[in-house]
Amino acid sequence: MTETAILPIPLSGQLINLCAALMLLLGFAMLAQRRILTLINLFMLQGGALFASTVIAAHSTGQHHLYWSAAITLLLKVIGLPWILHRLIRRLSVKWDVETLLNIPTTMLIGIVLVVISFNVAQPISQLSGTIMRATIGIALACTLLSFLMMITRSKAVPQVIAFLAMENSLFFAATSATYGMPMVVELGIALDVLVGMVILGVFFFQIREQFDSLDIRQMEKIKEE
């Protein structure tokens, strides 16, 4: 009875769970991180964890299109976007510490609550999923909500964008863990949108700083609700 209830998890499954745990940990680390440079590196590491888990899933299940999806992740999220971000902050010369709207311990506590909620929400989905990564759906949802929280609590433009990209990472992770990835044309389309969006924002950063003398979103209060 007990043997059938607790199925032994294969090595690949354990490795994927490890990557998932890493992603969640990195999500929390980003939530707590004040320095922009470290934030970008954490984002890069999260992309790395996503890449590793996708490759392992591709290898262990023989789903070859996942290799392509992993390649997109590597090119875009581990190499491309962090490189663009590094260049941007060098040219904008932003080195300052990031101010948060809420203090860090409170944010972390809210984050823990979010993780509990998302595990509860994901329970029915995990039970129905037949993939070896089903345990990770809850984590993927938790990562999404953590990035969302980070987006709300940060007041500077660059960390908001990193949070946005981290959210996109988590959604990719959700897609891989629930269904072995979306169809290829959709993944390509999403990757293209993210890249174009990033380039547009890069241009925007300069404009915002020129107009507001700062990248602080709180300066943007020109439009008033009457």
Add this chain to the structure above:
Amino acid sequence: MIELALVLTIPLATALVLALWGHRACAALINAGGGLLTLVAAGALTCRVINEGNLTLFSDQFYVDPLNVFLIALTALVGFTTALFSQPYMRVEHDEGKLSGGRLRLYHSMFQLFMAAMLVALSTNNLGILWVSMEAATLTTVLLVALYRTPESLEAAWKYFILCGVGIAQALFGTILLYFAAERVLGHAGGALLWTNLSVVRASLEPTILSLAFVFLLVGYGTKTGLVPLHSWLPDAHAEGPTPVSAVLSGLLLNVALYAIIRCKVLVDGALGTHFAGNLMMGFGLLTVVVSAFYLSRQRDIKRLFGYSSIEHMGLITFAFGMGGPVASFAGLLHMTVHSLTKSAIFFAVGHAAQMAGTKVIEDIRGLIKRSPTIGWGLMLGTLAILGMPPFGVFTSEFMILTTAIKHYPWATPLLLAALGVAFAAMFGKVQEMAFGEPTVKPLAHNPALLPVFIHLGLVLMLGLWIPPYLADWYRQAAQLVGQG
């Protein structure tokens, strides 16, 4: 087949051409020409669908049925008339030094790219591609909203990008869940996101997952539709972008986002067999109508005023589709059409009125009719139409929505009536003062293009008095598709 290919490639090709020559004097003509060709191709596509029924094209990746072909035709029409209007409008802006040649080039090519993204979103059969093209449409409009590069426009564009980015990420999660549910039935051969396949098997999709997916999809695409409480980007984006962009945002993009919700609702209704999706949409719709009606009276900026009016009407349409059934769905589709035509006509008139006054503040715009009767009367008639005065088409659709509500959901009727009354009082008073009174506005340097305003208002008037039989058939088929849940 060739018609759809043309509908999609003409705007793309025009965008490419305009990316090179968008700053020349002939750019506005190329823009309008591209719009006209797209309209012709969309007309041919419509005839084809009327004669031959639903089409699936390009190895099932595109699908055209009565529901989306009418939106494709509407999008092509408003796209063309907006291109006509933008010709004199942008010339004035250029002469006043608000826009350089490079900006004009960006404007023209992004406008066409935006049209292409919307047309792909409407015609695709793949719910994943629908998401991708919605995001692409968001990105192009972010650039358009920030066109003037003033602090206000940057703020509006940033808010727009972040809010819609978050919203549309929720929609992506919803799409992933939908795919997950579909894959269990259809297998992952690649056909599990195709709407035609999904609608066949929708009764056997897992209900728990689909209800969760619909919540995410409604919140996600609802942000783009401007549903309260995620509406705050909309008035800013409408107010700070150039007026042709406000016209297409209000008239077209909101419709496309709503279309995405409707497509998903059909699937969820089939899987659940309950009124869960409809109830959610009714709740959001009613909240949106009531909240935005009360915001209307507090607006001092003319473009924000009409932005809030768009939110109100989107709420009304969402409510109509939420009620479901053939009459309410028919009314919803009709309201989508007449709102899109009327609101873009109003924005055309508002754009020129703001140029004449040199400001968007309502108090400083006075005496439009004395200076330019066409602009003044265009604005006045458009406002009367959008407020649901007979004999315009908005009256017909609002009347149908209200009578259905009285019949099936009597508790909602007083709320709707009160909201419509408040909106009337707020908008009519403000617009009347702008149209009449002692003139403070100056005449325009160029002749304004007001033909589009009166074409749109004429169509809305016609739809109020007489809906052509084939159009009514078409609405009925689409309403049947939507309202059978």
